[in-house]
Every structure is written in C-alpha cells, then in structure tokens.
Amino acid sequence: MVTAGGTREPIDPVRFLGNRSSGKMGNALAHVALEAGADVTLITAAEPPGTTPGLDVVRVETAQEMGDAVRRSVRGARILIMAAAVADYRPASVSPVKLKKRRGTWSLELEPTEDILASLRKATDRRELFVVGFAAETSDLLENAQAKLRQKGLDLIVLNDVSRPDIAMGADENEVTIISSDGVVDVIPRTTKDAVAAGILGVIRPRVS
Ligand code: CTP
Numbered sequence: 001m002v003t004a005g006g007t008r009e010p011i012d013p014v015r016f017l018g019n020r021s022s023g024k025m026g027n028a029l030a031h032v033a034l035e036a037g038a039d040v041t042l043i044t045a046a047e048p049p050g051t052t053p054g055l056d057v058v059r060v061e062t063a064q065e066m067g068d069a070v071r072r073s074v075r076g077a078r079i080l081i082m083a084a085a086v087a088d089y090r091p092a093s094v095s096p097v098k099l100k101k102r103r104g105t106w107s108l109e110l111e112p113t114e115d116i117l118a119s120l121r122k123a124t125d126r127r128e129l130f131v132v133g134f135a136a137e138t139s140d141l142l143e144n145a146q147a148k149l150r151q152k153g154l155d156l157i158v159l160n161d162v163s164r165p166d167i168a169m170g171a172d173e174n175e176v177t178i179i180s181s182d183g184v185v186d187v188i189p190r191t192t193k194d195a196v197a198a199g200i201l202g203v204i205r206p207r208v209s
Pocket residue numbers: 063082083084085086087088113114115116117118132133134135136137148152
C-alpha cells in the first residue's frame with residue numbers, strides 16, 4: 001500500500017486548505033513496486049497518473065477519507081508506505097454554502113485531524129505490517145525524522161529536506177535519507193523520483209523477506 005498527495009480539507013463548497021504535495025513520489029513508489037511484481041493499492045489525494053493496468057487506485061480528498069481508506073485496505077497488506085502529506089488540521093466546521101467576502105480580517109477555527117500512522121500503531125493487525133513513513137522537514141532534519149520514527153512506531157522513515165527548491169514538494173527529483181531505529185540506513189543522492197522509489201524499495205525488500 002502506498003499513499004500519495006496532499007489531502008484537501010474543505011472550508012466551503014469552493015475552498016479548501018491544502019499543501020504543495022504533488023503525489024509524484026507516491027506515484028513513483030506505486031509504479032516501481034508494481035513493476036517489481038507487487039500487488040499495489042495506491043491511496044491518493046492527488047491526480048493519479050493515468051490508468052495503469054494492475055494498479056488498484058483509491059481516490060480520497062481529506063485526511064479522514066485517507067485514514068478510512070488505509071484502514072479498509074490494511075488487512076492483508078504486508079507493506080505500507082505513507083508518502084502522502086496529510087493535513088494535521090481541518091476547519092472545525094464546513095460551510096454548506098460559499099462564504100461571502102466581508103470587511104476586515106477573518107479567522108478560521110481549526111481542529112486536529114487524526115494521525116493515520118499513529119492510529120495504526122494501536123491497531124492489532126499492525127504486527128504483520130512493515131510501515132514506512134516520510135518526514136518532510138525544513139530544520140533539524142535528522143532529529144525531527146528520528147523523533148517521528150519513534151513516536152509513530154515506524155520501521156523506516158524517509159527524510160526529505162523540503163526547504164531545498166530542487167527537491168521541494170512538487171519537484172521532479174528528490175534526495176532522501178532513509179533512517180531506521182539504528183540510525184541512517186541509506187542516503188539516495190538527488191535523482192529522479194522513480195530512481196529514489198527504486199532505492200527505497202531496495203532498502204525495504206530485504207527487511208520484509
Ligand atoms: N501522517 C499521518 N497522519 C497525519 C499526518 C502525517 O499518517 N495526520 C504521516 C505522513 O504521511 C508521513 C508522516 O506521518 O508519513 C510524517 O508526516 P509529517 O507531515 O512530516 O509529520 P507530522 O506528523 O505531520 O508532523 P509535523 O507536521 O509537525 O512535522
């Protein structure tokens with residue numbers, strides 16, 4: 001299972017809170033895994049990459065929908081790679097009608113979304129699942145990624161420095177550091193997202209067989 005893209009949290013029928021994730025890294029992971037012979041479910045909040053024979057695509061919009069889709073598909077899955085940029089907050093209420101412009105400032109009340117990875121940690125069927133998270137960071141890169149690995153109970157975390165324009169969200173290339181609880185496992189220097197995906201799957205493969 002691979003998740004991809006940035007979730008969108010509706011404000012009203014025409015507006016949403018979102019982020020810059022394009023879904024390209026998750027799409028690349030899904031494709032490379034499929035080509036390697038895996039049965040792949042891609043749960044995506046981004047535009048899926050056309051029709052790909054054999055790829056099971058689940059379209060979602062919000063963090064809640066992505067969490068529900070992950071929980072539905074997780075039974076029987078061996079590997080979950082959470083490449084999606086999931087919103088941490090959503091508007092506390094969604095207006096059924098388009099909100100009209102008013103004078104002055106406007107405050108939007110936000111409430112937390114659930115942490116999908118952290119919620120899986122508690123699930124009983126988590127034991128058989130190899131879980132890989134992504135850490136999109138702009139500061140204290142290794143420290144932040146290692147803290148996420150621990151807090152979310154991950155097997156691996158893929159660290160991505162999104163402050164660099166050449167490998168920021170939406171870029172065609174990426175450069176990542178793969179970390180386990182024992183420390184840095186691999187560094188994949190800047191290359192295409194397909195090549196990064198192949199590198200990540202190369203690190204996962206011996207750990208699940
Ligand atoms: N993630 C998740 N559910 C959320 C938020 C994030 O499962 N509500 C997952 C992401 O898919 C990613 C990992 O957690 O694999 C880390 O996401 P990131 O946005 O880097 O971290 P956050 O936990 O959101 O922390 P922060 O935004 O404070 O850096």
